[in-house]
Amino acid sequence: MAETHSLQDMRQQAAVAAKVFIQRDYANGTVCQFQTKFPSELETRIDKQQFEETVRTLNNLYAEAEKLGSQSYIEGCLACLTAYTVFLCMETHYEKVLKKIAKYIQEQNDKIYAPRGLLLTDPIERGLRVVSCALVSVAAKKYSLL
């Protein structure tokens, strides 16, 4: 099919030039935090403040998800009293925050990163190990805009 072929060509042209991985920052223990150090490969694409702001917001969101506060304790105690069967029917606080994070990343991609030829991947898809930022080659962008 000609249409499929041309799309495949475009995708191949839109091959990722490089990928940058932002690793976890374990300075505060096992809580999910990512390093805010600005990778050198992104210097030409996006400014440092913007990027660090994104990572800092992500860190805050994850901190909110894992926060040991009254809400999590109430949820935990309730779950314990019901022999944890409540997890089968209720969405946990963590899952709610994960949805918020997914939305935030999508929004950031749409507004800031995609126009600069970058794409952030939600860390949950990488097992919360890394935030992957893909640099797409500029030539591909031309093709994709056709």
Added chain:
Amino acid sequence: MKNCEYQQIDPQALPTPNPTPPPHQGHDSDKREEPRRPRRRWEVFPGKNRFYCDGRLILARQSGVLPLTLGLILVTSGLFFIFDCPFLVKHLTSCIPVIGGVLFVFVVTTLLQTSFTDPGILPRATPDEAADIEKQIDNTGNTSYRPPPRTKEVLINQQVVKLKYCFTCKMFRPPRTSHCSLCDNCVERFDHHCPWVGNCVGKRNYRFFYTFIVSLSFLTAFIFGCVTTHLALRAQGGKGLVFALQESPGSAVELVICFFSVWSILGLSGFHTYLVASNLTTNEDIKGSWSGKSGEDVTNPYSHRNIFINCCSVLCGPMPPSLIDRRGFLPADESAQTSGADVELPALATKSEMHVCTQGTKGLLESATLSPLLSTSCPQGKPQTGPTCPDNSPATDPSPELSGSCGVRHAASSTGDTSSPRHTKTGSRKSKQAALHIPNPTFDVPVSPTSSNTGPSSKDRGHKGASFTPLH
């Protein structure tokens, strides 16, 4: 028991309310291949796990003595309700079966949850990530022939912690994560692999495990007490214990089971209560990571320095999500690929598959970036070649995990099914036939030689020092 049989996905019976668009729609437009059954990610999961209910339930491949555990609990409780409760209700109070019932429900529920919940398995690194980490390791300026260092030091709460590189999962293990050689997975906050529940105990199911052993110790002690009371009441009036036992033979069985198990279970509960209060794992306690044996002033960097907060954070903290995607669909193209080298082919993400044609830049970017990820979920991808590295076994540290077990190890089972990385063996003929029908023999051929070579070597090493240690 919630254990429903493994079911093959029938393309005709594909449920429509799936969150991801069923890839079988792509089959219609793809004239090159015959229509394929869309596969879920659990079917190509690289660890040694078994999945039930179409990926909803996860268990270690070696279920250990889980049937025995369940059997003992059911038999003892059954005998209790049949033989002892009627007598005690008549002579004492009707609260007894109620309390017994509540404890029994708690025990069975938490046992099943411990066994069938993902303990906190970390998915293996994608080839891109693995390559990036390798590059970083090699960049440490090591030009000599010796292999570069595979540990990384981080500072956690002013404590130096060494992170080891996992050769199987191709990543630096996060703190408190350990690679379980039985399940062949890195597990977060790894406590131990428990054969009694047939699963690892880690971050996500530790609270279930703790509730299980605590409620089991209450149940065992309760049944023991009730049986003793029952026999004592029956033996009153000079009738004697033998007479009482003859009248209620079930009680004898219960007495024996409870007597022998109550000490070890109480001991285990006490031990884990200590671990919870100090925010330690069995693995760390046995290795003596924070006990200062090396002479330095080491303290547990994860402890909140307050028993109450430690207990709350371990038992009542937020429930982390499962990091492995079991029920997502593999894209249709994945099934057709013959090797992981086809990274640049448009292996589309299930989410964006139907939208790539309509979306603009973002869709193309997403499809391009997600293609490497998806190719690695196939077993023929690079992660499978990891175990061939000779440094694998030392890095995985099998002995600490083993010594952390709380029961019998089945060393013989180590040489079991290593040729197939897909762990959906359930013994059902239907699944075996379906496996043969899976139209990708190319999957099996490249994988089996590598994994069968490496499986026994790492497993044998991992199973030395098997011992029965009911008490830690």
